[in-house]
Amino acid sequence: AQKVTQAQTEISVVEKEDVTLDCVYETRDTTYYLFWYKQPPSGELVFLIRRNSFDEQNEISGRYSWNFQKSTSSFNFTITASQVVDSAVYFCALSEANMLTFGGGTRLMVKP
Amino acid sequence: DAGITQSPRHKVTETGTPVTLRCHQTENHRYMYWYRQDPGHGLRLIHYSYGVKDTDKGEVSDGYSVSRSKTEDFLLTLESATSSQTSVYFCAISVGGGREGHEQYFGPGTRLTVT
Numbered sequence: 001a002q003k004v005t006q007a008q009t010e011i012s013v014v015e016k017e018d019v020t021l022d023c024v025y026e027t028r029d030t031t032y033y034l035f036w037y038k039q040p041p042s043g044e045l046v047f048l049i050r051r052n053s054f055d056e057q058n059e060i061s062g063r064y065s066w067n068f069q070k071s072t073s074s075f076n077f078t079i080t081a082s083q084v085v086d087s088a089v090y091f092c093a094l095s096e097a098n099m100l101t102f103g104g105g106t107r108l109m110v111k112p
Numbered sequence: 113d114a115g116i117t118q119s120p121r122h123k124v125t126e127t128g129t130p131v132t133l134r135c136h137q138t139e140n141h142r143y144m145y146w147y148r149q150d151p152g153h154g155l156r157l158i159h160y161s162y163g164v165k166d167t168d169k170g171e172v173s174d175g176y177s178v179s180r181s182k183t184e185d186f187l188l189t190l191e192s193a194t195s196s197q198t199s200v201y202f203c204a205i206s207v208g209g210g211r212e213g214h215e216q217y218f219g220p221g222t223r224l225t226v227t
Contacts, residue, residue: 004154006154009152031212031213032213033212033213033214035215043200043220043221044218044220044221045155045202045218047215047216047217050213050214050215052213091154091155095212095213097212098143098160098162098206098212098213098214099145099157099160099170100145100155100157100216101157102154102155102156103154104152104153104154105154
């Protein structure tokens with residue numbers, strides 16, 4: 001069975017700090033996909049990134065970056081120079097046969 | 113915007129009553145999903161559908177049934193609501209035509225309270 005663990009339930013930072021959200025996964029599949037979603041206080045779920053298991057290159061999108069390490073089964077998400085608008089719950093997810101398994105989420109609070 | 117709507121958006125119901133939640137999509141996606149979100153559990157899959165009249169169970173399917181008579185509509189029914197089914201329910205679609213590993217896009221959610 002697949003499993004996704006987000007050990008940090010809540011993180012609080014001050015604006016402009018960098019912050020890393022951890023995600024560790026378990027799967028027996030050799031081909032799999034990993035995702036990050038953002039859930040702002042308004043409640044909707046926003047897709048951020050999808051990464052397949054054969055692509056271990058780090059990805060950067062503006063202030064967001066993702067570090068995928070197959071050796072440690074981790075797919076961590078870093079926000080550089082955090083802003084108040086980054087305050088949200090962030091979910092990591094793993095795909096198996098068209099179904100997603102989600103981690104429990106990390107609530108990020110960015111204070112001005 | 114993946115063109116997903118959910119109705120109702122909020123509902124309060126009493127224990128033992130039947131409840132049906134509706135998910136509607138406008139883009140003809142084959143795969144549709146129902147999740148529930150509870151504190152500390154992230155989102156958990158209830159049921160999913162891979163076509164008209166084709167459905168399967170997810171991780172937390174007990175107490176729920178689904179139906180898909182048209183591509184655009186996926187219904188979730190609680191036959192006899194219980195307090196443990198108080199939750200936020202999200203519908204989702206998968207892009208990619210059924211190939212594995214494609215991202216899912218979510219509807220706005222339905223907050224259900226069972227008293």
